Amino acid sequence: MATATANHTQHHRMRRPRGIGMVMFVAMIPAIFMVAALAIDFSRILTGHKALVQLANEAAQSGAMAYQTGTTNPRLNASKARTYATETFTASKNIVGTLGSAQIVSVTPTNTQVTVTVRGSVKDLLFLDIFTRYMGLGGSGYSGGDYTMTVSRSAGVCLAQSSNQRCTRPDVR
Amino acid sequence: MLFLLLMIVDLGRLVYTKNALQDATQTAVRAASQRGGTVINGTKVAQIAFEQALAATPGVNAANAKLTSLQPNGVCTNTSAGRTIRIRSQYTFRFNTPGLNAMLGFMAPAGQTAGSATTTITAGSALRCEIIW
Numbered sequence: 691m692a693t694a695t696a697n698h699t700q701h702h703r704m705r706r707p708r709g710i711g712m713v714m715f716v717a718m719i720p721a722i723f724m725v726a727a728l729a730i731d732f733s734r735i736l737t738g739h740k741a742l743v744q745l746a747n748e749a750a751q752s753g754a755m756a757y758q759t760g761t762t763n764p765r766l767n768a769s770k771a772r773t774y775a776t777e778t779f780t781a782s783k784n785i786v787g788t789l790g791s792a793q794i795v796s797v798t799p800t801n802t803q804v805t806v807t808v809r810g811s812v813k814d815l816l817f818l819d820i821f822t823r824y825m826g827l828g829g830s831g832y833s834g835g836d837y838t839m840t841v842s843r844s845a846g847v848c849l850a851q852s853s854n855q856r857c858t859r860p861d862v863r
Numbered sequence: 864m865l866f867l868l869l870m871i872v873d874l875g876r877l878v879y880t881k882n883a884l885q886d887a888t889q890t891a892v893r894a895a896s897q898r899g900g901t902v903i904n905g906t907k908v909a910q911i912a913f914e915q916a917l918a919a920t921p922g923v924n925a926a927n928a929k930l931t932s933l934q935p936n937g938v939c940t941n942t943s944a945g946r947t948i949r950i951r952s953q954y955t956f957r958f959n960t961p962g963l964n965a966m967l968g969f970m971a972p973a974g975q976t977a978g979s980a981t982t983t984i985t986a987g988s989a990l991r992c993e994i995i996w
Contacts, residue, residue, distance in 0.1 A: 722868075729871045729874050748988065751990060755991050777947065786988070
């Protein structure tokens with residue numbers, strides 16, 4: 691019985707075309723390199739997006755510190771909010787790195803909230819450029835090796851302030 | 864092929880660590896902004912917040928991270944340099960596949976010897992002081 695099974699297996703092995711393993715190996719090499727290449731570019735885009743979100747967050751949080759003085763309820767001074775947001779954005783951009791370029795699109799203050807929209811791009815995505823040129827895989831925001839993203843973040847004014855205009859949130863001791 | 868797959872895993876770890884470092888740095892900046900300085904009455908507000916944030920992040924060795932620059936290195940003051948807190952940090956990242964990463968230029972040259980299996984990840988964050996002394 692064991693001999694019959696062995697013969698059956700051997701028969702099947704003999705019917706496989708010779709060299710199929712080599713063909714599969716050669717076919718898989720470009721596929722794996724493609725995955726690796728995309729992983730590199732995608733990593734850069736993810737990191738760039740994270741940096742852009744941080745820039746928008748920090749600018750919005752700083753803008754939300756522009757308390758209007760002389761009012762009963764805490765509210766924002768729109769002009770100061772814009773200045774604070776822009777100053778922090780400039781400071782952040784210089785030390786965050788990661789992005790090829792970044793700029794503020796708009797700073798929109800209301801009485802109690804600041805919304806900051808920023809745009810930035812990740813430069814020279816060489817691998818993704820190859821894919822988009824020859825395989826048509828480019829998404830929106832992609833152009834000539836650069837990937838541009840736009841991000842908006844908002845922050846609200848602290849509604850619990852002491853008489854000296856300092857925030858008295860419970861988490862600030 | 865195995866090395867290539869390991870390199871992809873390394874890339875994933877690199878991005879994860881970079882984001883964790885960025886988050887921890889931002890946490891430090893926020894804590895310092897809310898308290899009105901990076902060091903207040905001898906208490907290292909930013910350093911403590913940074914270490915706590917990293918310690919709460921799985922897969923990241925807090926011993927490999929440090930704050931490299933604190934501005935202001937004290938309390939917030941009403942000057943152009945003192946109104947905004949700027950913090951920089953760095954992390955020494957060890958690759959599983961140093962050879963391939965060196966070949967592709969992922970090794971950071973600054974402070975590293977050729978062929979080293981590590982690279983330095985940097986992060987930075989800035990925020991206006993919420994309390995100015």
